[in-house]
Amino acid sequence: MYFDSLQGLLMMNGHGMYVWSAYLAAIAIIMTLLVVPMRRRARLLQQLAREANGSEDKTVGNARVEQ
Amino acid sequence: MWTFFHKLGSPPWLYAIAGTILRWLVPITLIALVAGMIWGLLFTPPDFRQGDSYRIIYIHVPAAVVALAGYYVMAIAGAISLIWRMKMADVVMRAAAPVGAALTFIALLTGAIWGKPTWGTWWVWDARITSMLILLFLYLGVVALYESFDNKEAAGKACAVLSLVGMVNIPIVYKSVDWWYSLHQPASIKFTGESTIDPSMLYPLLLMIAAFYALFTCCLLMNIRAELLQRESRTQWVKKIASEKGAD
Amino acid sequence: MHPVRRQRLLLVLFVVLFSSLAIGLVSYALRGNINLFYPPVDVVSGKAPTGHSIRVGGMVEQGSVRRSEDSLEVSFMLTDYKASVPVVYVGILPDLFGEEQGAVASGMLDSEGVLQATEILAKHDENYMPPEVAYALENAGFDEKGKIK
Structure with missing residues (x-):
């Protein structure tokens, strides 16, 4: 490890603000990238299951939900 | 060979195989990302000139590399959907666009944050940076164009043409630093010849590039699965999956 | 290949080539401004x-x-x-x-x-190295590009 203290790691010799904000922003965007399709799929499945149970004869139309 | 292509064109098969791949690839991706970030942040030496600010390279370069590679995925899928009218290619194209846009945005954002302490500015209308901004607009353009059509077949065609036209931008991004005087430095990792980055810094960078490729694949497959469910919501196989999910 | 598909393939290639040509000419004309x-x-x-x-x-x-x-x-x-x-x-x-x-x-x-x-x-240039490597190179009489000073 190249930093001898937590303080040193956070400050990074004055570049801490830049490095940490870049990493945190990237992590936030990556998390969003992964979570959005997961939730979209879960919501679609839930809706389809509800409609299938609600009325057997009705076909599932307009399943396009807001993304 | 041909059976593989025919299977690729089958939505339930694609949905199932994507699910199997994701079960393995998502944990691997997350581990690689976390390991690469910790390696880059804690266990690499600082740069002799830039000090610790260079650590942004471990996000910036992988995001940019995969954003460019992802464009080929989108454009080739677009070409296949235009020529062979393969619906699954259309799904892949639509699934790749938002992921590519997000990665391009990460590259631009971290580049701006990196530019401030090293160059002394957040932004400059440099050939490399401007062509990356155009790449972001191309990705966003495909997303917006697709959403603006009610007829999804027409939307697919329009997006495929847009992504093929935009393909011109990719070599421009790559070569901008060689063709024009720019503030951005040329690439440090070279396919031919020796890389100009110390091995102790290169290995975590290669790990992060691999992790970002895996991340792109994960997001692409997840988007494909969601898109398939939506498009095929009237079919038996989707109803079966939905009722299985609804039961538990 | 099916003739219709071949036609579409040619169309796709035409789109790519034509747009490359157009952008190429524009950036050639603007080359002074892109620098x-x-x-x-x-x-x-x-x-x-x-x-x-x-x-x-x-x-x-x-x-x-x-x-x-x-x-x-x-x-x-x-x-x-x-x-x-x-x-x-x-x-x-x-x-x-x-x-x-x-x-x-x-x-x-x-x-x-x-x-x-x-x-x-x-x-800055595309050379990245730890300070001690730069120091060692310096002492050995090389610059950061590995060239003899």
Whole structure:
């Protein structure tokens, strides 16, 4: 490890603000990238299951939900 | 060979195989990302000139590399959907666009944050940076164009043409630093010849590039699965999956 | 291949080629404007415009940096090893600014050919290495590109 203290790691010799904000922003965007399709799929499945149970004869139309 | 292509064109098969791949690839991706970030942040030496600010390279370069590679995925899928009218290619194209846009945005954002302490500015209308901004607009353009059509077949065609036209931008991004005087430095990792980055810094960078490729694949497959469910919501196989999910 | 598909394939290739050609011609026509800066040799030979603000990029000449003692004024020479342009700037320089380092200065050329800079950007190269490696290279008589000094 190249930093001898937590303080040193956070400050990074004055570049801490830049490095940490870049990493945190990237992590936030990556998390969003992964979570959005997961939730979209879960919501679609839930809706389809509800409609299938609600009325057997009705076909599932307009399943396009807001993304 | 041909059976593989025919299977690729089958939505339930694609949905199932994507699910199997994701079960393995998502944990691997997350581990690689976390390991690469910790390696880059804690266990690499600082740069002799830039000090610790260079650590942004471990996000910036992988995001940019995969954003460019992802464009080929989108454009080739677009070409296949235009020529062979393969619906699954259309799904892949639509699934790749938002992921590519997000990665391009990460590259631009971290580049701006990196530019401030090293160059002394957040932004400059440099050939490399401007062509990356155009790449972001191309990705966003495909997303917006697709959403603006009610007829999804027409939307697919329009997006495929847009992504093929935009393909011109990719070599421009790559070569901008060689063709024009720019503030951005040329690439440090070279396919031919020796890389100009110390091995102790290169290995975590290669790990992060691999992790970002895996991340792109994960997001692409997840988007494909969601898109398939939506498009095929009237079919038996989707109803079966939905009722299985609804039961538990 | 099915003739209809072949036709579509040709159409796709046509779209890609045609747009490449169009963009290629546009960027060729604009090549002067796409360059972020002028090299010193263009400035000295009078190819750079004098009426408005321009950017000049090159290396900061060894031993040319003069700092004022009572203000933030600094002057130095930018060189591409073919010609040099004197630069005067008042303000805070970026951290990476230094002699034998790349820099881009923007401002207007005055009547004596001195660039009155309003902004200085540091340009760095594609070499990354730990300080101890740079130190060892230095001691062995190489520069950071691995060339013998």
